[in-house]
């Protein structure tokens with residue numbers, strides 16, 4: 060009875076009881092009490108040292124006795140609130156036992172890890188998952204990752220990475236959802252919901268972490284960790300929305316990024332970490348710094364020393380510090396000197412404790428997910444489905460694909476990625492075991508080996524291999540087959556953190572391999588497995604069909620085999636624009652118009668007459684050597700079906716704020732194969748208080764159609780979704796004329812007009 064009454068006290072009333080009753084002290088152990096009361100009960104009993112310990116996150120560097128002994132002793136004295144990279148389930152439970160059973164208050168650790176696109180069962184890299192435009196599948200993948208990770212004690216992942224990225228030189232483009240605000244926002248929500256599940260306190264729910272907050276994807280020249288220069292309006296209209304969506308989806312944690320934006324390192328940026336995140340969005344979880352990024356503010360030249368960095372990071376809003384230990388080493392002094400306030404410290408500790416309570420860690424600190432859940436058959440099948448839906452068909456002349464296993468007798472499989480169990484898993488794979496990988500060679504042999512004889516001749520040993528000696532063997536083999544499948548691209552190590560490139564052509568001897576194979580004159584199917592868009596114009600020209608598979612994960616080989624031999628049709632769409640040449644970067648579809656837009660009939664380099672007059676070419680916005688457009692636009696992707704859009708309409712001509720625009724079009728599969736199309740809805744706001752993008756994605760839908768079948772694709776678009784930060788930096792819908800398109804990629808033409816009135 061007493062407990063029930065106490066549960067309903069307000070926080071202020073409870074605090075007044077501190078020290079008066081043992082019952083109050085024990086509230087934090089009572090799972091039926093409210094989370095806020097539990098937090099206050101615990102906080103009120105913590106020493107300064109215990110509070111500071113909660114802010115400290117360390118990475119375990121190994122599983123040897125020395126590491127275990129060191130971290131066990133640090134946890135035992137309450138110096139650590141979270142560990143990342145605990146090596147295995149046994150160590151996880153054993154170190155958690157120290158926190159829970161050997162410390163004065165028994166505060167559990169929150170154990171964390173980079174579970175980025177799967178834990179053991181590896182899904183396609185996040186850029187590939189975005190290419191599915193399938194939020195349900197992405198959510199299911201995150202759920203599976205959470206289930207597998209929690210079986211090793213991990214209750215917090217540093218994912219989703221939702222940095223808008225418009226520069227494929229930046230290796231970390233692999234980790235996010237690409238260039239588009241709406242797509243990245245939907246993928247952010249899907250991943251947060253998947254990781255965190257329906258019930259946060261379930262032992263298989265893991266906290267998500269929206270990263271990197273914020274603007275990191277705009278690293279100047281695509282060089283990782285580089286400075287960014289994002290003005291506030293662009294920050295609010297482009298870079299912040301996926302993070303706001305994650306917050307709305309209940310994301311429990313955020314990670315401050317490495318970059319300095321306009322001179323302010325993200326880990327010292329109070330405007331975004333506190334004013335926007337907590338003030339505007341009402342975030343109640345906690346912020347962790349990226350690895351050592353608090354201490355690195357000294358390198359940036361933003362802080363004089365580690366003590367200054369601790370004060371700057373903490374006062375800006377970084378609650379927990381990853382790895383650089385400036386808090387644990389300096390916080391006591393900073394409190395004594397009055398440079399950090401006790402009330403701010405209490406708020407940050409409360410933010411961290413709140414998440415620990417919400418995750419049910421006080422009730423269930425130890426592992427209860429069964430170990431055998433890893434690589435469960437249903438997990439592998441979901442990963443395969445994700446790999447199928449993530450592949451994007453970029454070219455298919457005269458229906459080269461699908462190959463018919465009934466007609467083709469011999470096929471040459473070549474290229475350094477055709478049997479690359481490690482590399483097809485992609486970047487950020489710490490736990491996926493390559494012995495579980497199904498490569499393209501495995502997949503084709505397993506699924507079609509009884510009908511088709513497979514000649515495997517890699518030509519090159521790995522993607523960077525420039526020893527071209529073996530290319531001749533592949534070419535010789537090509538003469539004796541009915542079709543060639545060449546799997547080229549990038550090794551996993553070429554994308555991801557700190558792996559930027561200045562040249563995006565195929566590395567090593569791969570370009571020569573494709574060129575030589577093309578000359579044989581047999582149908583050439585090129586599969587590119589990579590972590591980013593590559594400049595593959597030459598290979599597109601040389602191949603009869605080209606399938607782009609962002610590193611597809613554990614089951615990639617089976618997925619690609621089924622696509623190549625037509626068991627299923629490709630349905631992926633590009634989540635990022637593919638440039639023709641590196642010099643076009645950054646190139647993205649949702650750009651603003653210039654005052655001199657390209658007309659499409661510009662004279663290119665080779666056609667400029669000698670001694671041409673200065674203005675004889677006209678003065679429009681394009682590249683003389685690359686034209687205006689990209690190699691492939693955002694949203695592009697072919698299918699074995701043949702989709703046609705017609706009869707676009709909206710339910711009204713004029714709308715007001717509060718209305719919902721109902722827009723529809725007829726989609727018909729005029730092809731011979733059943734297939735799924737991703738129908739996309741774009742809008743343009745023609746005149747704004749500031750210039751607006753020429754097109755913006757506002758909706759997408761996957762639609763399956765049998766040959767000859769039609770369906771109406773219907774979108775409901777709340778007028779509020781047309782709002783943006785205009786001249787007065789307030790978010791609102793501006794009245795005026797709009798165009799709305801429905802089609803299969805961002806270059807679609809079928810459109811209708813509508814108006815917004817006040």
Ligand code: BGC
Pocket residue numbers: 173217270349350556
């Ligand atoms: C990366 C983060 C990652 C963290 C922890 C950093 O280097 O930028 O994305 O979560 O390390 O491993």
